[in-house]
Amino acid sequence: MSDENLTFFGIDLGTTYSVVSYIDETGRPSVVRNVITNSETTPSVVYFEEDSGEVVVGAAAKNVSRVYPSRVVERVKRSMGHEVQWDFDGRTYTAEAISALVLKRLAEDARDYTGREVRQVVITVPAYFGMLERDATRNAGRIAGLDVVGIVPEPVAAALQYEVASGDSPRTVLVYDLGGGTFDTTVIRISADAVEVLCTDGDQELGGVEWDKRLVDYLLSEFVARTEPEDDPGEDEQFMQELQLTAEELKRHLSSAGSRKVPMRFGGAVATVEVTRDIFEEITRDHLERTVEYTERTLGKLAAKTGVADPAAAVDEVLLVGGSSKMPAVSRRLTEKWPNWKPRLHDPDLAVAKGAARFALSRALWDWERAGEDEPSAEEKQARVADLAIRSGLDEAALREMAAKRIVNVLPKSFGVKLRDSDDPGRFYIEHLVHADEQLPSGVRMLHAQTAEDGQTAVQIEIFEQAGATESPELDANKAVDRGLGEITGLPALRRGSPIDISMVIDDEGLLTLRAVEPGTGKDLTIEVRVSILSESEVEEAREVVAGITVRS
Template sequence: MKKEMKQMGKVVGIDLGTTFSAIAHVNEHGQEEIIPNAESDRITPSVIMFEDDLVTVGKIAKQNASAVPEQIVEFVKREIGKSKEEFSREFEGKTYSAEELSALILQKLKQDAEAHLDAEVTDAVITVPAYFKDAEREATRNAGKIAGLNVLHVMNEPTAAALAYGVDVHGSDQNVFVFDLGGGTFDVTVMKVSGSKLEMIATNGDHRLGGKDWDDQIIVHVAQMFEEEHGENPLQDLHAYQDIQLNAINAKESLSQRQKARIVCNYNGKSSRIELTREKFHELTNDLVQRCSALCGVVLSEAQMTWEDIDLVLLVGGSTRMPMIQEMITEISGKEINPQEVNPDDVVALGAAIQGTLRQIEEQANDTSDTNALAEIPEAVKDRFIGPKGELAIKVVDGATHHLGVVLVKSDAVTRYVHLMIPKMTPVPCEVQDTFYTVTDNQPGVQVEVIQGLEQDQLIDEIPQFEEIYKLGECELGLPSGMPANTPFDVTYKYNLDQTLEVTAKGPGGKTANVKIDRSTLDEAEVEAAADHMENLEIE
């Protein structure tokens, strides 16, 4: 018999990671804490195993990866935002998109949290890498919906990490450098803690750089050593690959504590014992470290700062435990790094939980239909997160992580170029309006092409894959007949806290056109169908 829930409407923060995920909440004492899963672990492997109608997520799935590799899905975060044509997996006659697979991980976290808290989890803040574009963000939101969550906010991971650190140090001014190297993605962000405000100053990232790439270098090295000894490549067999992958991960973790690790590779009745030293590991992965180092310089340049301007370096993500990463940051920054400043596995989920609580307080304070809404919040929570004048104790100000612009046409009516509406790092939410002019007499209408990630005045014809990569959508405005060239019309970009965009075009006589830019790979009906399908799955 199912136990009756004692509480309703719990808000959580979720770090939906490439290799591991975590979920947290703010307890009745006003303290953020990780919610352990059903296996009593603080983090859950982002690994899925399909067995008939049973879906297993987490440690057991990871442990069985080498036994049944064809039934396993890993690293799905690297595919989020792609259509089913670009990425999908099929099990038991059902084709799963990246959103649906991510939703299975979220559902596992949700149901384990509900069992632990003895409360229904309804609302969530889910984190994403700061450089994620609209398509990846909307796909993450859809994954939450499919898992039965009301997603309050899709939050930048480095902002969440800085919030978890800064919530109790506000009042002092600090420039915080967040170095976030996870299992599959990499972010570098400069945040400013100023008074009660936490503001993003600059960010950049690489969604194809993470701990997995260090693992892959070990995997390739082991396979080469095996082939040199036995004349066969073990990576041609999926089972052997999974075995080597697990051994590579163990070796990588061991090399963070020891100077050498031993890896046994078995394939086709043959075996090799391979010794990997920390020095050799550094040699194999030096180019990856240099990519990290280069991105640090890019972000400091974008922030118009030097290392002397940075007060604190936060190491986030399990991959920052590698000594080579800590040594690299110490070398380029000239600063003493404290890897224990925050727990790299927990801090993003904890920050997301804090943001969820702040959003909940803000929404209830603004709820004019219920004057006692805040009374439902525990006193310890209000004491920590509400200031003396009723304001939030700390306010998070994120920035647009990519340029947003419009395509304009020069007077020759042929040459198309980029005009920025919302430059990168503009504080969000924001609303920007600009006036433009028609090109020809009696122009029947204007097509507002909405673009992301391009620079001011770039020529469209010189941009490869413009439609596929950079164009977000369009807004078409009809014009009255007989309008002369240079007829003015206004375009407004409204960018909300979740970095979703609404575009409005307004022409002569007050005629308007409006479109919400939606880069979802699943439409509303498909999201509902996926949610219905999930209800019929047994997930453990």
């Protein structure tokens, strides 16, 4: 990208819909419209055309899913960080590769819309994504041929976009983010010079699609009860695909209307089912209550971290983000639970992408951190702002305001090492060194461990990440980090209980470094690992495959 065409892009890579935003000539975020449908959002759906070497991404792929459901991949975001694969026409695709096809289409739309090549981007993730899921998202961008300069939690991006129009007074904001496929709540402190994440919680298996599924089940059961068809419509893929799309549209309609009649047909059976908002809210009440439980848990974390007696009262503002937060029951239930709150819908479909573009701009201003340089002086920072203003064509005053704002993230899940229980040699457990909701970079965390047996000449070190919603030392509540295994060898026969010093640090981009030392000999081990599913060679191989695929809207 030439200096004259320097543009900052943010991508909200959603479970059901994705959005691209960029910083326009006025210094404000603007949303890219899909060149085919002229829509601001693009369905995160991929259709593999049979034996053509081409794929379709977006609304057309979603529509054709009614006819060819076995050749369509939807909601791939829920598989990020997991070893899941799809096979089409003799070729295997990982979740990262499928997501890369969506990103490739989004980048091409952005290029066509802005007239500028899309290279450097920031991609958003749910706040509760662990390091595996975050790096899978980063790798998806790399496979798509993009330079991913940052991965930012969705509520942070939304807060960045919100903060610009909200003055400079310090405040604590709770972001309630109910998207198509994930849910999280995050508490953020906004001050004149920083946007600081305090704590977060959530569920990557809870989102608007769960509400859709309840509507599908309700419509299906009502249709069967009224028509008693000879064949089971639930076994017909095309009928169920159409019903899924109907349910999604119905959910949106019930956010603004009290009821809707749904005509249904299967075989020779015909029926019209009326669904009221009251019915919809009743059959999905437990899903909404789960979001309230997570919100309560987040407030508990806030209390533990800050020491406030009444964490709900410490929240100055509540922002509703994500398309599913537009359901009227969301705001009503939150105010029932916390009467002093006044939840605000904050550009729920587009705020995340807009904030990601702002983050991309901020990343450019603070790229000395990314390059591992020492912090520049105030004069050097101002010179950098002036240079960036010239290269990007943006207003220098707006850039200077952004340069004053630091973004502080937290670790979403805990990391530690596997130890043997000295009281029960058959039991292993995890000692966590860096904990969830700690600020990144973490700083060095130390553990003074000991050898487990007499005569040891080697010490094995294995890194684990918290797998469940809460930190636990139990082995099965954690997952081994790929390439997070190493060994110190060639030691003299050590006595049981000999010291082994272990240190761990995680930077703000998720690079984890562990060092273990046997102090008697000075022999050591360093494991530097970006927590990931794919190896570097697998990323390169997938990049070549995706580069050779034509992606159409």
